[in-house]
Amino acid sequence: MFKMLFKLASLKAVLAAALLSVLFFNARAQSLNLIPKPVRLEPGEGNFVLNARTSIVLPAATDTGFASLFAARLKLATGFNLPLAVARSLGREPVAHLKHLKPGARNVIRLVQDENCLKSKGDEAYELEINSAGVTIRAARSAGWFYGMQTFMQLLSVGLVQNQKGDGYVIPAVFIEDYPRFKWRGLMVDVSRHFFNKDVIKRYIDQMAKYKLNTLHLHLTDNQGWRVAISSLPKLTDVGAWRVPRTGYWRGQKAPEPNEKATSGGFYTQEDIRELVAYGQQRFVEIVPEIDVPGHSLAMIAAYPELSCTKKPQQVLAGDPWNASRTNVLCAASDSVFIALDKVIGEIAQLFPSKYIHIGGDEVSRAYWDKCPVCQQKIKDEHLGSAEELQSYFLKRVAQIVLSKGKKPMGWYENLPGGLPDEMAVMSWKDSKGGLLSANKGQQVVMTPAFFTYLDFYQGDPYLENAIFTVNRLSTTFQFDPLPEGINAKNVLGGQGSLWTEQVPNERKLQSMTWPRAFALSEVLWSAGNKSDWNNFIRRVESHLPLLDREQVACSRYFYDAIVTATPGLNKEMLVKLSTEVEGLDIHYSFDDTDPDQYYPVYKGTPLSIPKGAQSIRVVTYRKGQQLGRLLKLPVTELQRRMPAK
Template identity: 35%
Template sequence: MKKTFLLLAAACMTMGAAAEVNYRTIPLPQRIVLDPSGKVALLVKGQAVTYPAGNGQMRGTAQLAAGYLSLVPLEGGKKSAHGLHLSLGLKSDNPEAYTITVDKKGIRIQGASESGVFYGLQTLRKSVAAEQGDTIRLPYATVSGEPRFPYRGAELDCARHFFPPAFIKKFIDILALHGVNRFHWHLTDDQGWRMEVKSMPELAAKASVRPCTVVGRNLGLGDPDNAIYDDTPETGYYTQEQMREIVRYAQERFITIVPEIDLPGHMVAALSVYPELGCTGGPYSVWRQWGISQDVLCAGNPRTLDFLHKVMDEVCGVFPGKLIHIGGDESPRDRWKACPKCQAKMKELGLKSEAQLQTYINQDIEAYLAAKGRDIIGWDETLEGGLSEKASVMSWRGYQGGIEAARQHHHVVMTPKSHCYIDYYQLKNRDAQPLAIGGYLPLSKVYSMEPVPAELTGEEAKFIMGAQCNLWTEYVVSPDHAMYMLLPRLAAMSEVQWMQPGAKDFDDFSQRRLPVLQALYRLLGYKYCTAFE
């Protein structure tokens, strides 16, 4: 008791020389003002973290703070000079803004909303990552931050390789640490269907099973029967109960999940269970190789839309977020050109191209989801046949698709593969890294990304919602491998998503602030690439 009293009494001592905390985290707050007095406040293990009574979201953040900082949650506790105090009421035009204040009155985080408080907590947590012992010395300061973009995403492909629910939660924790607020969950593809659909139980049970996988970059496209395959089955899917638990886990960290059901292409796994939904009638099997399949959903078969409606019913029942990703990329139209049903549908609708046939599917799904209060987002190929007003675009083949979409007043997430595809190698020396799909995307290039092209007018630029990095997993086979590809490039993306371009400084980021964050990676057991270029 005497020891605790002495620690608390020392809170206002001048201890500038001993304090190492400088609040220069990743992403960097917009404003850091250190008190010239050099005084510090002490945050001691076992102290309270108080939060407003009756606010469940703030309770959850306080519980997370307790875990991060070894504190004790206290609902409706009175403000004092000791412990950590969480509150709302910050005046800001940005609902995710926060301010951390450290002075003689204590240590306080105030947010413009509950999410703002959470991001302030993450900044505080990262600020003290290097502190050891039961007492953390925090210099008197005012620290303020707010994100540049409302959509700050990261994607994980769980179709090519299945990642267990425990790792999905760890992935979400990593996103939260970096201020990401959208988890784009790629759940279906030619090589596996990973979402349980209760009205069609055989779909996930059968389409989640890939008996083997092509070895290395021997894609197997030219001669799949004679390609080299491993002898390891790839299996696994997420039950709806597991997905709902993951949704809840993400919500506690102010992350919205954007589920992706890729259509009308990338559907071979589903066609292996329902061959009548393909133009040729099959037979089909879950794809063992990588690349782009010519086999897609038959646009002229009315049962195709019935199938998709059933899937979307259950997607909406599990995922409460506004956006549903419908893919739309890499969907060849050769089968449609040769399919009597598809050609008859084109004639019926008065369509002039197969691209418009894909738009017909997109618009049907969009209307179906709109009746459930949801909006669609798709890859930039969805622009080719025309988009309806509320559809959003994820621009991956470059910036041009996003530019065109913004000029048409569609909301856009910029994710060009040149800057955002973190399945690419991150070092020039490929022998020093695990096998990857190819390419070269160093940390510095991720950091250099500018989501708002200069070609856009001020009005058009308002349609750029944000940026996202994508982790495709054809060659990413384990959780450790996924973390290695993600980190530290996600740290660079977080500064793209949070900071104004004029405030970014790669040398400061990489030489001064990144080593501190990497120390936290090690403490948390996160695998990461230790070198960067």
């Protein structure tokens, strides 16, 4: 009897210890606030202490470029100028400028080339092992090492912790196995509506690479500016890169005045492009160029009016005072247009090593072609049924030009009766349906459905923002699924966030419209179906906010704002519902035209009646006495406007 009781007690102790071990294991795993979430993570015991005596050890005969970048980032984070070393290896010549370390050396960050490391998972796969003796990053290719380094930097930098002596930084022991879900993990920046110089783009690339985003799609041309020098067509930048200066809200801007000089804009020289491409390559970010035709072409037509149907002189748009007198569409039947595009695409193909050249192709106003006798004759000659089929004809000819330069064409999805070129990869932007149809037809697809991935959409209450169209909150982007039901997954390259810049005039706005929503995109596109729940994700986002602050990267915190919804009550009177994206926030409110703080009434979940005479509601969010959301002041008239239609 006593033996049985003893055994039961022992069993309970073992189970309790096992439970504590599991809880400890899970707690440590949760505390490693990595974005994107790794495919597999196993916390270990103990820590590694990075100090001034740590070395970075490379395999023999390895290019040191990306390792030097790693060392530079470590110096910026810690102040330590860590040396690069090469592991001794029989049968190989030593690298003259690097010291050599024995294989068993301690206090090292060691890069190990292993052709069998996650062999089936591609060149970007890696294993990261950290223990008290050192750090090992295994990969088959340099890209894997690079992404292992980004993970290591997050483990070090998020909540930077010094050891007791104060001469080093503590990194928890861990084993990580990681690889991407998709090859194309992208962001698009529209540099036409507002121009961003090469230094801004470099900083953008830096930030992308830290979170394992690997494709930068540059929208280089549109109605508001042509941004890349083409030596055979110099007017594209002499004229097309400049517009009259305007400041403020994009819509309704005044058209150019008589004799007003076009001084606002800019462009990248071909040397700038080569520099940006090389900068991206060092950080494993590929730059994909877009030349948007036949619509969105006013900047090109302003430079060369003979390329339009009307042949009339035009000016580059300042803002968006659109009217029918401005021709922004190339003539689809003019041989001179295709000759010019052959020159443009030829030079673009030489500048950008990217496999793809994006040719735009969407939102074409075919009214110009309906009135153009040359276009109408082309429709007859080619036995086309309509101007819509003429658009298909045009895109197919441009696609052949791209193919002739050794590149693959890509374009925005359009539902055209003549179809899109079979050889063209497709970006699905209005929704996911175009991508689904194209992928199932056999075309390569990049998913960027607007309501989940458009980064120009506002992030908080529209009353406080000047962004256009509609809302795309952080939580909405987190719900993005690049593989809608029924799609042929093998034809989906991946996805991207697309940032149109009509309302993005400077770098700080560019950053805050990108981050933190790009965190969600990173997680969706990298984490191999291992995406966490929303609460876990938002906790990790919050841990990265101080890091972005230290790095002077603007990041929107509008996900902390209260969400105000007007709804009808039982007697059709207007009630007000308050909510938040993030759990655990207190919403304080007032109706008496005073600004609420943590001492004001807290919303309890029951819709609020508006007191008689109240002119507005004011709301703000707090957590543990700290204000997190913006103070939102909404007039009652605005709430009435938001009431659902009867």
